[in-house]
Amino acid sequence: MIDFVGKRHWFFLGSAVAVLVAVVALVTFGLRPGIDFTGGTSMTLHFQPQVDQSAFRQTVSDFGHTEAMIQGSDDDYLLRLRQLTPQEREDLMATLESDLGSSVTVLDYSTVSPSVATETAQKAGLAILLASAAMLLYIAWAFRRMPSPFKWGACAIVALIHNVVIVAGFFALLGKFRGVEVDALFITGLLTIVGYTINNTVVVFDRIRENRAKGISPDLGITVNCSLVETLVRTINTSLTTLCVILALLLFGGATIHYFILVLFLGLLVGTYSSMFIAGPLLVTWEKREWRQVLARLRSTRQPA
Amino acid sequence: MLLTFIVVVLGLSLVSIVPVNSKLLGPGGLTLGLDLRGGSQLLYEADLTKKDPSVSDEQAMASAIEKIQRRINEFGAAEPTIQKQGSDRILVQLPGVKDINRAISLIGDTGLLYFRELEEDSNGNPVLDSEGNYSFKDEVATAEGTDGNERELTGQYLKSAGQDFDQYGAPVVVFEWNTEGAHLFEQITRRNIQKPLAIALDNVIISAPIVNTVITGRGQIEGHFTIDEATDLVNKLNSGALDLPLEIIDQRDVDATLGADSIRKSLLAAVVGLLMLLVLMIVYYKVPGLVACVSLGTYGAMLLALFNVFSSQLTLTLPGIAAFILSLGMAVDANVLIFERVKEELRAGRALAAAVEIGFDRAWSAIRDSNVTTFIACIILFWLGGTFGAFMVRGFALTLSIGVAVSMFTAIVMTRTFLRVLVSTKMVTSLRAYGVKS
Numbered sequence: 001m002i003d004f005v006g007k008r009h010w011f012f013l014g015s016a017v018a019v020l021v022a023v024v025a026l027v028t029f030g031l032r033p034g035i036d037f038t039g040g041t042s043m044t045l046h047f048q049p050q051v052d053q054s055a056f057r058q059t060v061s062d063f064g065h066t067e068a069m070i071q072g073s074d075d076d077y078l079l080r081l082r083q084l085t086p087q088e089r090e091d092l093m094a095t096l097e098s099d100l101g102s103s104v105t106v107l108d109y110s111t112v113s114p115s116v117a118t119e120t121a122q123k124a125g126l127a128i129l130l131a132s133a134a135m136l137l138y139i140a141w142a143f144r145r146m147p148s149p150f151k152w153g154a155c156a157i158v159a160l161i162h163n164v165v166i167v168a169g170f171f172a173l174l175g176k177f178r179g180v181e182v183d184a185l186f187i188t189g190l191l192t193i194v195g196y197t198i199n200n201t202v203v204v205f206d207r208i209r210e211n212r213a214k215g216i217s218p219d220l221g222i223t224v225n226c227s228l229v230e231t232l233v234r235t236i237n238t239s240l241t242t243l244c245v246i247l248a249l250l251l252f253g254g255a256t257i258h259y260f261i262l263v264l265f266l267g268l269l270v271g272t273y274s275s276m277f278i279a280g281p282l283l284v285t286w287e288k289r290e291w292r293q294v295l296a297r298l299r300s301t302r303q304p305a
Numbered sequence: 306m307l308l309t310f311i312v313v314v315l316g317l318s319l320v321s322i323v324p325v326n327s328k329l330l331g332p333g334g335l336t337l338g339l340d341l342r343g344g345s346q347l348l349y350e351a352d353l354t355k356k357d358p359s360v361s362d363e364q365a366m367a368s369a370i371e372k373i374q375r376r377i378n379e380f381g382a383a384e385p386t387i388q389k390q391g392s393d394r395i396l397v398q399l400p401g402v403k404d405i406n407r408a409i410s411l412i413g414d415t416g417l418l419y420f421r422e423l424e425e426d427s428n429g430n431p432v433l434d435s436e437g438n439y440s441f442k443d444e445v446a447t448a449e450g451t452d453g454n455e456r457e458l459t460g461q462y463l464k465s466a467g468q469d470f471d472q473y474g475a476p477v478v479v480f481e482w483n484t485e486g487a488h489l490f491e492q493i494t495r496r497n498i499q500k501p502l503a504i505a506l507d508n509v510i511i512s513a514p515i516v517n518t519v520i521t522g523r524g525q526i527e528g529h530f531t532i533d534e535a536t537d538l539v540n541k542l543n544s545g546a547l548d549l550p551l552e553i554i555d556q557r558d559v560d561a562t563l564g565a566d567s568i569r570k571s572l573l574a575a576v577v578g579l580l581m582l583l584v585l586m587i588v589y590y591k592v593p594g595l596v597a598c599v600s601l602g603t604y605g606a607m608l609l610a611l612f613n614v615f616s617s618q619l620t621l622t623l624p625g626i627a628a629f630i631l632s633l634g635m636a637v638d639a640n641v642l643i644f645e646r647v648k649e650e651l652r653a654g655r656a657l658a659a660a661v662e663i664g665f666d667r668a669w670s671a672i673r674d675s676n677v678t679t680f681i682a683c684i685i686l687f688w689l690g691g692t693f694g695a696f697m698v699r700g701f702a703l704t705l706s707i708g709v710a711v712s713m714f715t716a717i718v719m720t721r722t723f724l725r726v727l728v729s730t731k732m733v734t735s736l737r738a739y740g741v742k743s
Contacts, residue, residue, distance in 0.1 A: 086409045086553075109405075109558035116348070116554045131685045135678050142674050188624060188686060188698050192631060192705075195682035199635070199675035203642065206671040234638075234645045241585055241641075242634030245578030249630065252574040255567070257623050264627065 008281035022169020032175030039114030189263030200275035338622030343561025416541030418460030462486025632708020639716030
């Protein structure tokens with residue numbers, strides 16, 4: 001039988017490095033918030049014929065929008081400004097058409113007032129906290145016959161935070177180097193990851209619960225490892241099948257949901273990994289209070305022999 | 306018994322999604338969200354501090370919504386939705402609307418019509434502004450009502466308004482007063498004969514004709530309108546002025562071609578992914594895999610049928626498609642969990658029938674717990690969706706929760722029944738066909 005649990009410290013180390021990188025990215029670069037969280041106006045413009053980016057930038061800035069952020073090239077541009085009124089929008093479009101000599105089609109247009117944006121940002125944070133808390137309670141209830149059910153819930157939540165932080169960190173990097181913004185859909189994606197991770201972790205925990213009830217070994221490490229191996233095929237098959245569809249959407253799906261699908265894709269990968277190599281093994285470490293050994297070892301090395 | 310039920314459900318599902326009258330899938334047709342068909346979503350916030358203190362907040366909001374509804378109906382938008390959100394917000398969805406700025410001014414302008422009299426100095430001469438134009442009093446023209454009280458003459462005394470053309474063929478707006486309005490208008494025109502009288506809408510003077518004669522019942526507004534402007538003004542006058550100032554706090558427009566491109570690409574991707582998934586299931590799980598494919602097919606048909614039957618409540622959005630696929634993943638997961646358990650039991654040497662039953666029982670707790678946790682996430686998302694990017698997030702949560710419910714049904718009821726039938730009719734008895742080397 002493959003010994004996953006025995007190698008748990010390697011998994012912990014790997015995850016710690018990934019989480020550390022993600023946290024550093026989040027702290028130094030931060031996520032690039034979209035208008036959903038800052039307020040403002042964002043639009044995708046299609047020009048026919050093509051328009052040079054610098055000319056476009058110049059026109060927008062001459063019009064008085066020095067705060068404008070422009071991405072894209074040739075014919076499709078993403079333009080982000082402070083919140084526009086319908087009249088200002090009409091004026092801007094007219095100026096663009098006359099100054100650039102190109103007809104403009106507004107492919108999508110969103111405007112969010114700063115007050116709604118603040119509310120959104122608060123609710124998004126609250127939603128992730130609430131969802132995690134509600135699921136923690138459910139897991140604690142579902143595993144209520146186990147000794148210390150909250151320990152199970154807590155391990156699942158640690159795996160969950162691990163996943164969310166890694167995916168968010170990845171988007172901090174994307175934001176820094178590719179200008180990718182996070183929006184309401186990103187939060188939806190994160191919450192889906194939360195659900196997915198819990199889902200996977202619960203399946204593994206369910207097997208541990210069953211094997212423990214069967215009493216296959218007095219040692220939790222062996223029980224957990226046995227459960228991981230038994231659910232391995234299921235985990236791989238489920239992840240592979242879902243991955244098929246997500247990957248197809250990522251490669252061929254529409255542009256509007258590209259980054260949303262990317263969140264799901266990363267979440268699926270990290271979620272599969274963490275439900276197997278983090279949540280269960282963490283339970284073993286906690287149950288055995290391994291940090292005491294580590295502390296003891298540290299203490300003994302510090303004392304002169 | 307259960308089998309009959311399943312056949313009936315499947316039959317109904319299939320019937321409801323057979324294309325009729327070139328609609329997309331079935332008689333009701335699927336309602337596509339704004340992100341897929343193009344259109345606009347406007348979230349308005351009403352300033353309740355400016356309402357008439359004698360009415361309650363609810364009444365003021367209900368009246369505003371009713372007026373917006375009337376204006377939009379007149380405007381002719383296809384399948385608009387107007388909903389109250391929270392205590393002071395109104396969500397308006399206008400699928401397929403091309404000229405969104407026109408729709409915005411039509412919906413959100415107060416639409417209050419009134420008159421302003423000429424400003425005169427102590428000698429009775431008109432006061433001119435710096436550019437030599439007449440200037441008008443700031444206050445609204447008033448007169449004595451039928452009950453003897455002084456009243457402001459506003460659009461609320463209109464009986465009706467309509468669009469017409471003057472003798473030169475220019476669009477004009479004609480209106481008719483009710484008794485009270487006619488009584489007030491008569492006095493105002495009488496004292497302003499041979500003087501200009503300003504007609505104002507929402508603080509803007511649209512025209513200031515010279516009053517030639519005393520007018521009672523009917524009047525006409527000439528304001529160098531285009532036909533659209535005249536029609537919209539008529540619409541605003543007929544629906545009545547909004548009692549609350551409205552402000553757009555969130556607006557999303559999607560161009561229809563972008564939506565069409567997205568849906569085409571995403572659906573294609575989904576089909577490719579699905580085919581890969583089905584092949585994987587059959588290759589790995591053999592006969593049960595085939596059964597799972599039938600269940601999953603039913604799952605897809607049922608979900609589409611639900612969207613079809615409740616097409617007025619459920620709309621398919623792009624995140625909805627993602628949710629559809631995610632719940633499909635969960636449906637597959639439930640099947641995989643069951644088959645793995647059945648295999649284990651077979652390997653342990655149990656008879657086929659017993660293995661199927663025990664396999665299902667064993668898999669149940671994991672399926673239940675994982676689906677319930679997803680449900681919890683859905684509920685929170687749905688609540689969250691009430692505030693922002695509403696159609697995106699809500700569509701996702703709603704589709705995912707329906708998908709999870711249907712996927713549990715197909716895995717627990719469909720797959721199980723099909724497998725039982727297979728086993729009891731002894732159609733397939735070889736253990737190899739169940740993925741176990743005998």
